[in-house]
Amino acid sequence: MGTIIDAADKVANGNSLTEKKVKVVFVLGGPGSGKGTQCANIVEHFGYTHLSAGDLLRAEIKSGSENGTMIQNMIKEGKIVPSEVTIKLLQRAMQENSNDKFLIDGFPRNEENRAAFESVTGIGPEFVLFFDCSEEEMERRLLSRNQGREDDNIDTIRKRFKVFLESSLPVIEYYSLNGKVRKIDAAKPVGEVFEAVKAVFTPTESDDKAAA
Ligand SMILES: Nc1ncnc2c1ncn2[C@@H]1O[C@H](COP(=O)(O)OP(=O)(O)O)[C@@H](O)[C@H]1O
Numbered sequence: 001m002g003t004i005i006d007a008a009d010k011v012a013n014g015n016s017l018t019e020k021k022v023k024v025v026f027v028l029g030g031p032g033s034g035k036g037t038q039c040a041n042i043v044e045h046f047g048y049t050h051l052s053a054g055d056l057l058r059a060e061i062k063s064g065s066e067n068g069t070m071i072q073n074m075i076k077e078g079k080i081v082p083s084e085v086t087i088k089l090l091q092r093a094m095q096e097n098s099n100d101k102f103l104i105d106g107f108p109r110n111e112e113n114r115a116a117f118e119s120v121t122g123i124g125p126e127f128v129l130f131f132d133c134s135e136e137e138m139e140r141r142l143l144s145r146n147q148g149r150e151d152d153n154i155d156t157i158r159k160r161f162k163v164f165l166e167s168s169l170p171v172i173e174y175y176s177l178n179g180k181v182r183k184i185d186a187a188k189p190v191g192e193v194f195e196a197v198k199a200v201f202t203p204t205e206s207d208d209k210a211a212a
């Protein structure tokens with residue numbers, strides 16, 4: 001269970017900090033592995049709030065923020081935006097939402113993301129959902145996603161795959177060493193993938209006993 005300390009409240013109220021305890025699940029996997037699709041299902045069945053780092057960054061571009069051009073250029077190149085920017089967006093979204101359970105989709109994507117989130121928010125994930133899928137299948141899905149995204153073209157897709165292998169997989173390996181990774185075969189049809197996801201989110205009898 002993590003804690004967000006509301007910085008604005010701290011300023012407004014001196015030492016009386018408002019603390020909100022939150023549960024976070026990181027949802028990771030290569031581009032096109034089905035993170036967004038499965039998060040929508042999890043929200044419906046398990047009452048989490050879905051925060052997609054990529055969606056928050058794209059909204060920031062649209063809002064005309066001073067970082068917009070930098071973010072847009074990095075996304076076009078498949079590069080990872082500096083943590084400072086992404087973490088601020090995630091923190092704000094968590095503070096603005098009264099829910100205490102969040103799916104953080106597409107974050108952390110590199111070691112810098114991971115370490116900075118932990119030190120800034122003090123939050124560690126309950127577990128990490130990892131959608132495992134072949135590049136061949138992910139490429140097929142991205143090329144037919146049709147959401148008008150500037151990064152869903154073959155040149156940028158290749159760059160994103162390289163970044164995933166070099167920077168994001170090591171984060172998954174890090175959590176794997178801590179026993180936090182729940183790996184899902186994401187190459188199957190959406191419904192079958194969700195059956196496997198459900199099993200991860202449904203408490204088992206032994207969990208119930210441990211909690212009692
Ligand atoms: N299990 C699946 N089988 C086939 N297509 C899928 C599956 N899951 C998602 N898709 C499709 O693949 C594309 C990428 O899925 P998305 O959820 O946006 O992935 P991500 O967020 O990991 O990039 C979308 O067009 C989506 O409809």
Ligand SMILES: Nc1ccn([C@@H]2O[C@H](COP(=O)(O)OP(=O)(O)O)[C@@H](O)[C@H]2O)c(=O)n1
Nearest residue numbers: 031032053054075078079080081106107109
């Ligand atoms: N933690 C993150 C997440 C996304 N991004 C950027 O946003 C792009 C799209 O991320 P996304 O999560 O929406 O992409 P998908 O994996 O869903 O296809 C990435 O390729 C990065 O350029 C980032 O810089 N840092």
Ligand SMILES: [Mg+2]
Nearest residue numbers: 035036052054
């Ligand atoms: Mg996505």
